[in-house]
């Protein structure tokens with residue numbers, strides 16, 4: 001039974017090959033910054049109410065200044081304090097990209113000059129080319145409550161990961177279509193959105209176990225009958 005489960009989970013992992021994720025514990029709730037510095041960053045927010053985002057991310061080949069590709073920043077907010085969460089990014093195999101994700105709490109991000117510079121550079125670029133879709137997302141965020149909340153910065157690094165004879169593709173990699181999914185762990189153990197899949201696999205495994213018992217019982221019976229008949233002869 002255990003073995004069947006392990007094999008099924010291994011298969012599940014394999015099927016979801018183009019997924020990268022980060023797992024983290026959300027911080028304590030804190031009052032929103034009074035100077036609205038987080039709002040001014042114009043980062044796309046993710047929260048439990050807005051937990052899936054389908055978007056396109058620019059990617060680039062690693063350079064000396066950006067060894068892990070293009071840097072993107074998102075805001076995670078309104079999480080349940082001190083709970084385990086994961087953020088997954090999913091993309092198509094036809095767009096080979098190497099993603100890495102990191103969640104930083106506000107104090108850490110603001111205390112490291114490298115992170116802070118990266119955040120403000122990203123924010124500056126967003127101010128320059130804000131689309132209507134972005135504004136809608138930010139508007140949804142404005143409607144969110146102003147009481148204490150949890151804030152985290154999510155950093156996503158996107159490095160193009162292919163080789164092509166086409167010069168255009170080698171100098172300007174096309175943007176990568178991605179789904180970014182925020183997921184809370186049930187009892188700090190199992191990602192909420194994967195629960196139906198997990199239950200399905202368990203049912204399947206249990207079914208397979210009973211079926212195999214039944215089949216092996218069927219197989220054993222005739223041979224034991226044979227043995228008995230041999231002995232009596």
Ligand SMILES: *[C@@H]1O[C@H](CO)[C@@H](O)[C@H](O)[C@H]1NC(C)=O
Pocket residue numbers: 029030031147148
């Ligand atoms: C908000 O957080 C601050 C500091 O952590 C705390 O002093 C205050 O009581 C909290 N307010 C509410 C309404 O929870």
Ligand SMILES: *[C@@H]1O[C@H](CO)[C@@H](O)[C@H](O)[C@H]1NC(C)=O
Pocket residue numbers: 166167168169
């Ligand atoms: C190179 O790739 C670009 C973008 O996919 C495409 O538009 C262009 O036609 C390609 N060039 C050649 C020579 O295949």
